[in-house]
Amino acid sequence: MMNRKIVIGLSAVLITAGLIGCATTISDKEAAAKAIEVMRASFASKGMASIDRLNQDEVQRECTVDAGKNIAPEKAERIRAAQLAAVQRPASGKLIGDWKAGEKLAQEGRGLQFSDAADGPKGGNCYACHQMTPQEISYGNLGPSLYQYGKLRGQSKEIVDYTYNKIFNAEAYNLCSNMPRFGHAKILSSEQIADLVGLLLDPASPVNQ
Ligand code: HEC
Incomplete structure (x- = not known):
């Protein structure tokens, strides 16, 4: 049980780290340009x-x-x-x-x-x-x-x-x-x-x- 909890805890940390990683790979400028692109298309x-x-x-x-x-x-x-x-x-x-x-x-x-x-x-x-x-x-x-x-x-x-x-x-x-x-x-x-x-x-x- 103990080990499973640790594994679940660790995955949560890794998933969170992964999400933060994704969020920081695009600059505000690029995000703004992408948002405009999506709006133009929509x-x-x-x-x-x-x-x-x-x-x-x-x-x-x-x-x-x-x-x-x-x-x-x-x-x-x-x-x-x-x-x-x-x-x-x-x-x-x-x-x-x-x-x-x-x-x-x-x-x-x-x-x-x-x-x-x-x-x-x-x-x-x-x-x-x-x-x-x-x-x-x-x-x-x-x-x-x-x-x-x-x-x-x-x-x-x-x-x-x-x-x-x-x-x-x-x-x-x-x-x-x-x-x-x-x-x-x-x-x-x-x-x-x-x-x-x-x-x-x-x-x-x-x-x-
Ligand atoms: C979408 C929101 C929004 C709308 C609609 C809006 N205002 Fe404003 N107004 C603001 C904000 C935020 C500020 C404060 C920031 C600034 O000074 O630009 C402000 C500031 C002001 C100020 C300066 C206040 C001061 O203390 O010097 C005046 C005067 C004003 N508004 C008048 C109006 C009038 C008249 C209208 C309608 C024709 C209007 N506003 C519509 C958001 C709005």
Whole structure:
């Protein structure tokens, strides 16, 4: 009995060692390339979700390799600054829009999925990742709470600029952010982004009560 237990124990150690051995024979870079290959072979364009979404731009490429941990600091800074420089503003120049329209956009999770109509509603789905108003109790917490965002930060030019730019392109400040690049990826228009800035900064908005 004793010997059998030892044999079983030893096999378990060897199997575990074997698995670890396999896991380390492929680098993160190779694993990422293989994952893309499998995705390309598995997905097909359907409705609004076309296969070209798998084509990565420079930011996505850099942030995919080693989860962006090994980008040289000068390169990271150059790419980040280019993201910030590409932010577009509304033609009116008005960065704080209508908070009521902003709240609708924050609640709206539809848009750009294969089952969505091209001319149907498109939103920011902000509550999927952020707490915003106390009225909405169903929210995700991948992002920080934005409740009382404007009350705590005020409406200085710096804060208004930062809030607009951040929603337009989160990676203009945090290169490998998990937040969608709403303006950059043309999910929302500049005017819609201004409405979301209104939701976060307007003292009358439920975010700031
Ligand atoms: C998929 C998740 C996700 C969604 C959806 C999302 N965010 Fe974010 N957001 C994040 C994460 C994660 C952070 C923190 C990391 C960072 O700053 O990039 C963040 C940060 C922010 C910040 C900066 C907060 C600060 O303290 O400076 C603002 C403002 C913001 N989000 C607004 C929005 C708005 C408005 C929407 C909807 C249009 C939205 N987010 C949708 C994940 C998300």
